[in-house]
Amino acid sequence: xxCTGAIGVMGPYGGLTANDATQMNxxxxxxxxxxxxxxxxxxxEPANVDDNVAAGVRNVRRFVAxxxxxxVVGPTTSVVxxxxxxxxxxxxxxxxxxxxTNETLTDGRLKxxxxxxxxxxxxxxxxxxxxxxxxxxxxxxxxxxDEVYSQDLSKGxxxxxxxxxxxxRSVEITLDQTDFADVVDQVDASxxxxxxxxxxxxxxxxxxxxxxxxGKYPELIGGDALFLAxxxxxxxxxxxxxxxxxxxxxxxxxxxxxxxIFGSLEYFGAPSYVAMQxxxxxxxxxxxxxxxxxxxxxxxxxxxxxxxxxxxxxPISFTSNHELKDAPIHxxxxxxxxxxxxx
Numbered sequence: 001x002x003c004t005g006a007i008g009v010m011g012p013y014g015g016l017t018a019n020d021a022t023q024m025n026x027x028x029x030x031x032x033x034x035x036x037x038x039x040x041x042x043x044x045e046p047a048n049v050d051d052n053v054a055a056g057v058r059n060v061r062r063f064v065a066x067x068x069x070x071x072v073v074g075p076t077t078s079v080v081x082x083x084x085x086x087x088x089x090x091x092x093x094x095x096x097x098x099x100x101t102n103e104t105l106t107d108g109r110l111k112x113x114x115x116x117x118x119x120x121x122x123x124x125x126x127x128x129x130x131x132x133x134x135x136x137x138x139x140x141x142x143x144x145x146d147e148v149y150s151q152d153l154s155k156g157x158x159x160x161x162x163x164x165x166x167x168x169r170s171v172e173i174t175l176d177q178t179d180f181a182d183v184v185d186q187v188d189a190s191x192x193x194x195x196x197x198x199x200x201x202x203x204x205x206x207x208x209x210x211x212x213x214x215g216k217y218p219e220l221i222g223g224d225a226l227f228l229a230x231x232x233x234x235x236x237x238x239x240x241x242x243x244x245x246x247x248x249x250x251x252x253x254x255x256x257x258x259x260x261i262f263g264s265l266e267y268f269g270a271p272s273y274v275a276m277q278x279x280x281x282x283x284x285x286x287x288x289x290x291x292x293x294x295x296x297x298x299x300x301x302x303x304x305x306x307x308x309x310x311x312x313x314x315p316i317s318f319t320s321n322h323e324l325k326d327a328p329i330h331x332x333x334x335x336x337x338x339x340x341x342x343x
Contacts, residue, residue, distance in 0.1 A: 010074030124156025
């Protein structure tokens with residue numbers, strides 16, 4: 001009998017930008033491919049949730065009340081993960097996030113939380129180290145928005161710059177801000193690096209454009225949320241846990257499937273594919289003779305589940321505190337038609 005069960009997927013599919021659906025789309029591709037390969041009948045229970053805590057709580061309660069839901073991919077943001085984690089834990093639901101990066105999420109308080117990406121504890125130092133070693137900084141302007149991801153990454157970045165003795169100052173914007181004259185005004189001759197640990201790629205693009213219009217060309221560097229084709233900031237660097245799937249041999253079949261279904265391709269959401277794959281592999285392992293999967297069995301199996309290879313170009317397994325083992329941080333540079341790997 002085919003294995004069955006629903007996987008709750010918490011990710012935006014219509015919000016800040018047209019690219020918001022990329023994580024949900026990658027999860028769908030992963031499930032479809034898995035079902036085809038294993039002749040299983042797993043389904044998706046979608047939840048359109050980004051950083052809205054109330055929406056996250058409401059949808060998690062819906063997952064908990066549905067006995068068919070055996071695991072969760074997501075949440076995609078740290079603020080929602082922190083809020084809904086205790087509810088998922090109490091219901092014996094495992095949850096694997098493809099992008100909740102706050103380092104405190106794996107401090108032991110959330111017992112069933114996993115992530116298949118590096119935490120801010122790695123990304124912020126990687127960004128700061130790259131700036132200090134490669135961008136010849138005089139003064140770094142850190143532009144922070146009012147979302148938790150941006151604020152946490154900015155704090156870690158400033159701490160790393162301080163370690164290197166690099167001077168920095170900060171300016172805060174809001175997620176609904178469309179004019180960035182206040183940011184441009186703070187870029188003077190000695191401010192030769194602008195860090196953009198922002199969640200909205202459109203705002204990063206606008207800042208790059210307004211700087212250029214003002215005749216100012218500092219080095220630009222952003223975080224993983226900017227690893228999107230819609231980033232139009234020529235020469236900008238991006239630190240990210242995701243890989244350029246166009247050059248990953250193990251990803252080509254999945255890339256073709258994604259493009260066949262959805263057309264345009266965004267690499268940022270690829271960890272959602274792997275998060276879904278991990279949840280499904282665990283479910284297949286504990287599937288009973290009658291095709292059913294229990295939540296309790298998933299809690300026991302998930303930490304033991306691993307992938308020998310993945311579309312991210314690396315094996316996937318978890319440390320004792322549910323972090324991705326040997327999680328990498330890459331640095332890419334925005335170029336015409338995509339990104340170029342720098343390190």
